[in-house]
Amino acid sequence: MSPPQKGLILEVGCGRGRTNEYLGVAAARIIQMDSSAAMHSLSPREECLAQLHCDCRSIPFANSQPSGVVGFLVDPFMGLGFLSEAYRILKPNGVLILTTPAYEWGRAIRGEGDPTDSELSNAIL
Template sequence: MEPAEYELMDAAEERMWWYRALHARVLDALARRPGPAGALLDAGCGTGGLLRRLAALGRPLVGLDFNPSAAARATAKSGALAAAGDANRLPFADGAFAALASCDVLCHRAVDPDAALAEFRRVLAPGGTLVLNLPAYDWLHSAHDIRVHNTRRFTAGGARAMLAAAGFAAIEARYWNALLLPLMVLQRKVLRADEKAESDVHDFPPWLDATLHGVTAVERGLARLGLRYPAGGSILLLATRP
C-alpha cells in the first residue's frame, strides 16, 4: 500500500469498527481450530493491530509485512517480532508455524495467490491452521480497492476451490459483514463511486462507529449460533495443512 494508507491503518485499527470486527472473527476461528502447539504467523501484518490482539492467545507470534516501516511499527505496537518480507517468498523454514493468519493479502496486486498459498502451506506444520480473510465480489471493486492496491476480490466458492487446489483440507468459507452489505454497496458504488475517492479507512463519529460495530457484533453472535450468510462484504476461510 501507499505510505499514507499505512498511516491511516496505524491510526484507525485500534478503534475502527471494521478492524475490531475482523480481529474478533480471526480470534473466534483460532479458538475453534487452534492447530498444534507452536508459533503463529500473521502474514501481511500491516502496522500490528491484529498481532496486538493475538497476544491474548499466549502463544509465540511473528509478523511479516512487505513494508519495512509497517513491520517496525507492528513490533512496537504488539511486542511481537515482525519482519519485512514478501508473501510470495516467505523467509521462514518449512513447518515453522502451527498457525498462520493472513487478512486481505491475497487480493493485493503484488501478491500471486497461488505462490503465496504454496508458501503458507510450506511454512505450516502438519495439522497447522490457516485463517484467511478476503474481500468479496469483483463487482464491489471501488476507489477503496484502488487506494489499497487490491486487484482481485473473491467468492466463497472460488476461494474454497483455490485453497483445495493449494493442498489444504477441512476448508470452511463463510461470508461475513453481511448485514451491512447494502450500506457497503451504497457507499462504494453510489456515494463514493468516483475512482479518485479516498479509502474507507478513517475515523468515524463515535456514535456511528458504535452503531456499525454493534451490527457486526449481532451478526457475529448469530453466526456463533449456527446462522450462515449467503452473501457479505468479506469472506473468512479456515483450513488445515494436512
Template structure:
C-alpha cells in the first residue's frame, strides 16, 4: 500500500519494477491482471493508451474505481480473464503469480488475450531467497514460488519467447543500511508484534526506488524476478 510508513520498503520494492518496465507500455492497451490497490495501474496509465485494472476481490475493485477514475476497472478471475482473444498489447502481472493455484492456466489465458507480438510482464519473489530451503512458501498467502529457471520454463511451456529474465536486488545503500538486515529486522518486528524501533522505522521510511537495481547478473541470489515475455 502507498502512503504507509511501515510498508514503505515493500512499496518501493514493488514500485521500482513498475517504473523500470513502463517503456513496454508506451501507447499500449494494457491489462494489469491482479491490480491490487491500483497504484501500479495508475503509473502505467501515464504511458499507456488504456489500462484495464482487474482484480478478483470485490472491495479492492471498488476502491480502484473510486481512487483512480482514469482506469477501466473489472472484477474477474485470473483463471478465466474476461477479455476477448488478442485484445491487449501488454499484460502486467506484478507480484501476483505466486498467489495463484493454477499458474499454467493463467499463463494460457495471458497468451490468449495478448495480440501476436504482445508482451507479458511478470515479477515474483525469487523462491531461492524468499523461502530458502523450505518445501512450501514462507508467506502463507503464496501457493507456489518460483526460482529463475522455473519461471523461465513456465513461460516457454506456455508458448512465450522470454525476452528478459532479470533480478531485483538491493543497491549499495540498502546493502549497508542496518548492517544489511533491513528485511530481517522488519520480519522480526512483524513476528514479535513489538513496537517499531525508531531506527528501523527511520530506515524503512528513507527507502526510495533508487535504492534498488534490476540486473541480469547472478539471478539465483536476486530478491525478486523480473521477466518480459513475447507472444509470437
C-alpha cells in the first residue's frame, strides 16, 4: 500500500516521525501527532509541516481533511475511538496505513512483562 500522492498525511503516535523514511512522503505534507509531549521533543526527528500534541481519539481536524492517516507500531493506543476519528477526518477515498508490533513486544512496552507459553498459545488461538 502506498500513501496518496497529494494532500496532507497525518502521522499518529509519531514519536520521532517516520513517514518520510518509511513512505517517502515530503515533509511539507506531514503533520505529526502524539499525545506525549516527550515524544515531540525527541531528537533527531523527521522534519514536518506541523506537530500536534493531542489524543488520537479527539483529533482537532474538520471532517475530510487529510488524504492519509498513518501510524507505525500503533498497538498501545489503537481502539474504536481512534478508528472512528480516522474515518471522520479522512478525505473520501483517503488511506489509513497502520502497523502493529509483535504481541510480545507490545506486551513488554505496556509493562506486562514477558508472556508465558500458555498465554502465547491462547493469544494465537
